[in-house]
Amino acid sequence: MRMEEEKILLAHGSGGRLSYELIKGLFLSAFENPTLAELDDSARLDRDRGRLAFSTDSYTVKPLFFPGGDIGKLSIYGTVNDLAMVGASPKYISISFIIEEGLPLRTLHDIVDSIKGAATQTGVTIVTGDTKVVEKGDADQLFINTTGIGYIPEGVDISGKKGQVGDLILLSGTIGDHGTAVLSQREGFQFQAELRSDCAPLHGLVEAMLEASTNINVLRDPTRGGLATVLWEIANASKVGIVIEEEKIKLREEVRGVCDLLGFDPLYLANEGKLVAFIPQKEAERVLEAMKVNPLGRDAVIIGRTVKDNPGKVLLKTRIGGHRLLEPLSGELIPRIC
């Protein structure tokens, strides 16, 4: 990375290409070790006493409350989901608040209530925490970090590097709901009532999938950067080509409307309650059926497959029969989406 005169851009936090370059170019080379280099949603600490999963995320979403969720709920679900994406059962959570001086105590209380509800719902225990308060103007209301520990069952080995040629690619539901809901709330769009974040904990869905088959190669939740960026990352990590069909990808009408209106590509919008799975062909139907009986996988569908050709590339077969190469998100679409 060029260093002098360069500054951190919003896009360095987008989850897209610049995030990837910052992580590869600065963090990975500095903190070099094989566990970190996996770059999965959770670190897998297999080498020690069982199979621990360990994951961290800071939440800076703006506004703090949005249709379908709030920063508290998001901070629990998000970390629960990252643990679930390596097949782990979420167990312990640490929580750390960075609060701007002057935040109404009522607001903090409401968010804490939401955290409590989300923790109870997902069965995680908040075992340790930290609170910092910074002067007015030095932060925007509230940032939350959660870090989670989960346990990975025997026989489960899920990683973004494990996609195999011939895997089918499953998507658990519609895309773009979270991104459009937060944006519309933030900007005060008139049509916001119709938009709602999909913010949900995915560990139950993953458990149901693993009951159908432990032979799942990759799981990933397409948050920042959206479906396209996540697929591109997996294609690169697994060194396979990916072909997906646009017509299989479901979009709620309201989301399609916002995207048409504002020129957003839903493939790059953040989701907070969806996952993609790479599964060997012979197991895929069984897992798909298991997903469909779970409320969070009701709209699950096979959207494509991995191929030998063009490793590292993601090809979208468009509705009208064309082909489009999907690049990772460049720049920043919507800052502070999570």
Add this chain to the structure above:
Amino acid sequence: MRMEEEKILLAHGSGGRLSYELIKGLFLSAFENPTLAELDDSARLDRDRGRLAFSTDSYTVKPLFFPGGDIGKLSIYGTVNDLAMVGASPKYISISFIIEEGLPLRTLHDIVDSIKGAATQTGVTIVTGDTKVVEKGDADQLFINTTGIGYIPEGVDISGKKGQVGDLILLSGTIGDHGTAVLSQREGFQFQAELRSDCAPLHGLVEAMLEASTNINVLRDPTRGGLATVLWEIANASKVGIVIEEEKIKLREEVRGVCDLLGFDPLYLANEGKLVAFIPQKEAERVLEAMKVNPLGRDAVIIGRTVKDNPGKVLLKTRIGGHRLLEPLSGELIPRIC
């Protein structure tokens, strides 16, 4: 806690009385569980697969670089120290950056270098991470969260609740170095060259102490809120009285000078490389000797003892023979000290 019209104050993050009230009144009651209720520097996850220690801290220190350290070093040492305070060997660290748009990449690079050095020095592995970027003005340069996992050796049972009547209280060195160093750097004091943070990893010192005796009841590092607040917390958690002697507490001349000049009480200033230990009388001398041969415990000294009278109170016997009751820090002395 009264809720309506109340706002979060800087003092809610001071580590003193208001922090305590926020934690007890809001977080503990919402997230109620016995592990969290221990309120030690790390959670001890004894009930699962061995003896895991788990600790989180967000770092918001201002300025990012100060004499003797920087936010990167602090973010590793701080979490290593929290793990060490339950007797754990630090092992894995997660790191999460909240970056203000526009931060020079060179600054981030220098801090990452410092993190790398601190991780190597302390033997922890950075296994997972996260990066968020917020718009200019929505954060002050850089906040870092680290969360750590460590393993507690068999036979070690250290907690702020375990202080026993008759324990001797050991302090590992001088106090007030970190607080005065950060303050002087921030305010551009002329005498800053003489002040230097004590920022250091304490796990090696703790290991040496545990080799001398595993019979250590309490360990705590007096960071925010200082020595007085930490002793008050232990007195309350352990339901013992504490008597300490002012003349035993060591202060560097430069620190004393700043305190005299600015009216700070060094008992309430933050330290980042010191610990207090509560140890049964018959083992205390042995542990003290072990501390003194470690560079970070060279100035270790017995500063007092626990007593049956006045449980929950901390009595300071002053140099001139008087007595002073030490309350926890009220208000905020120096914001963003860590």
